[in-house]
Amino acid sequence: MKLYTFDAAPNPRRVGLLLKYKGVKIDTQAIDLMGKEQFADSFRAINPRSTLPTLQLDDGTVLTDTIAICMYIDSVYPDKPLFGRDxxxxxxxxxxxxxxxxxxxxxxxxxxxxxxxxxxxxxxxxxxxxxxxxxxxxxxxxxxxxxxxxxxxxxxxxxxxxxxxxxxxxxxxxxxxxxxxxxxxxxxxxxxxxxxxxxxxxxxxxx
Ligand SMILES: N[C@@H](CCC(=O)N[C@@H](CS)C(=O)NCC(=O)O)C(=O)O
Missing domain, CATH: 1.20.1050.10 (Glutathione S-transferase Yfyf (Class Pi); Chain A, domain 2)
Structure with a gap:
């Protein structure tokens, strides 16, 4: 999977701290929100909503909402669960x-x-x-x-x-x-x- 992100922005940071807490590293590409790179055709082809974070899975599936991305990563890396015990x-x-x-x-x-x-x-x-x-x-x-x-x-x-x-x-x-x-x-x-x-x-x- 590949995470498109921009470290300073709050929604990407929610995912960044999840990864840090779990000690997990995934493939990451920065999209420069200050430079409006989220509107480039190359990124809009991945996420037409032009928002970050965006997670693309190996089969091409794309998740565009932070909560969905966090839940998915939590399910792939279940150690130190972040969505409760029951x-x-x-x-x-x-x-x-x-x-x-x-x-x-x-x-x-x-x-x-x-x-x-x-x-x-x-x-x-x-x-x-x-x-x-x-x-x-x-x-x-x-x-x-x-x-x-x-x-x-x-x-x-x-x-x-x-x-x-x-x-x-x-x-x-x-x-x-x-x-x-x-x-x-x-x-x-x-x-x-x-x-x-x-x-x-x-x-x-x-x-
Ligand atoms: N529905 C998205 C919204 C994410 C969002 O608003 N991200 C901001 C960065 S914190 C963004 O991509 N802004 C792009 C823009 O302002 O054009 C989610 O819940 O993750």
């Missing part, structure tokens, strides 16, 4: 990944992509051109505040979101909290449990 934990991990993507990552993207030249006509990832909606910046910032508070309540004093070991939900939360920094939002002081948890993940991953 059906309930698996459901809880998926639930958190969905929530973190929708309530956290999408809120940051709303702020990041609806103003400025860098994402002009590109408020959503992919080849579709659309106008930016500057009103969404304010709403996105409100959503980020709510995301910090709900995650702070869920973490409480716990080490991990699900069960007693690291899961993809923790990786996703760690990446999205870092992504908040892209729009100059830090975990606020009224979320001390989340601050503590983030510091411990930072020392675990060292990046």
């Amino acid at each position: 059906g309930l934990q698996r459901a809880q991990v998926i639930g958190y990944c969905h929530q973190i993507f929708f309530e956290g990552a999408m809120a940051v993207a709303e702020v990041l992509r609806n103003k400025g030249e860098a994402f002009k006509d590109r408020p959503l990832p992919g080849p579709l051109k659309m106008p930016q909606l500057p009103e969404l910046v304010e709403r996105g910032n409100l959503r980020i505040g709510a995301f910090f508070e709900s995650m702070n309540a869920d973490i409480g004093g716990r080490e991990f979101l699900v069960g007693n070991e690291l899961s993809q939900a923790d990786i996703d939360l760690y990446v999205v909290l870092g992504f908040c920094g892209w729009v100059k939002r830090q975990i606020p002081d009224n979320c001390p449990a989340l601050q503590t948890w983030f510091a411990s993940m930072k020392s675990r991953f060292g990046e």
Whole structure:
């Protein structure tokens, strides 16, 4: 299999930290999002959605969603499982990944992509051109505040979101909290449990 990726971007980073945690190396090709290489014909032939990460399997099958890519790699390399130890934990991990993507990552993207030249006509990832909606910046910032508070309540004093070991939900939360920094939002002081948890993940991953 081959992973198309761009290390700095948040969704590729979710896969990058999974691979790092598992100690697995797979064939990888960087696609330069800054240089808009995702729109090159050669890459669109692989993933017409023009998004990263993208995983191409040896039989040609292509996976274009981070959660699907993570689950697939986890199934191929089952040591140190990242999607729980039983059906309930698996459901809880998926639930958190969905929530973190929708309530956290999408809120940051709303702020990041609806103003400025860098994402002009590109408020959503992919080849579709659309106008930016500057009103969404304010709403996105409100959503980020709510995301910090709900995650702070869920973490409480716990080490991990699900069960007693690291899961993809923790990786996703760690990446999205870092992504908040892209729009100059830090975990606020009224979320001390989340601050503590983030510091411990930072020392675990060292990046
Ligand atoms: N549905 C995809 C979305 C991934 C996505 O939005 N990736 C961003 C990088 S973090 C991207 O490819 N952006 C390309 C662009 O902005 O044109 C997933 O869940 O993985």
